[in-house]
Amino acid sequence: AAETAGRYLTYKGTPAAARFHQSCGKYTADHQAVYGTAVPYLVRIKNVEENAVQTLTLTGEEFRTRLGIPEELPLEDLFWEYDRSLYLLRLHWGNASLSGAECASRLSLPSPFLSAVLTEDGGVLTCHGSGDGVGMSLGGASLLAREGNTAWDILAFYFPGTEPNS
Numbered sequence: 001a002a003e004t005a006g007r008y009l010t011y012k013g014t015p016a017a018a019r020f021h022q023s024c025g026k027y028t029a030d031h032q033a034v035y036g037t038a039v040p041y042l043v044r045i046k047n048v049e050e051n052a053v054q055t056l057t058l059t060g061e062e063f064r065t066r067l068g069i070p071e072e073l074p075l076e077d078l079f080w081e082y083d084r085s086l087y088l089l090r091l092h093w094g095n096a097s098l099s100g101a102e103c104a105s106r107l108s109l110p111s112p113f114l115s116a117v118l119t120e121d122g123g124v125l126t127c128h129g130s131g132d133g134v135g136m137s138l139g140g141a142s143l144l145a146r147e148g149n150t151a152w153d154i155l156a157f158y159f160p161g162t163e164p165n166s
Helices: 031-035 062-067 098-106 138-144 150-158
Strands: 009-011 053-059 078-084 087-091 097-098 114-119 121-127 162-164
Touching: 009 150, 062 098, 062 114, 062 121, 087 098, 097 098, 098 114, 138 150, 150 162
Parallel strands: none
Antiparallel strands: 009 162, 053 121, 078 087, 087 097, 114 121
């Protein structure tokens, strides 16, 4: 804490919005992919941590009920839209869709970093990490600190192009 006391992170001289999440998959998520607006230092980077994986097994009926998918629509007809980090952006069916964050919430999963193997009888969803995946992974930052990296090294890793104010 003493290393960063009275200082803050900037991007091109302007205070940076340093977002964080508990943990994520192999990559952090890009702000633009998740929220629709580009932030030059909130981009996809290869993460350093091993993350928690959670699986959820549901019947086809449970899956439909939780997500509000009509009974007459075959589950194989769902379209899962991902970014290049495998963050679920949207789940589409017919003229309807849900955001990845809303899918995770309705399925009681901690993150939209998820994949599914489904049949009409049901399936298994696999979720990586916890949170939206944008910005600094707290699990990854903790690992980097234990390896001897300074606070500013860690911030520079997760927020490329930023620097501490002088």
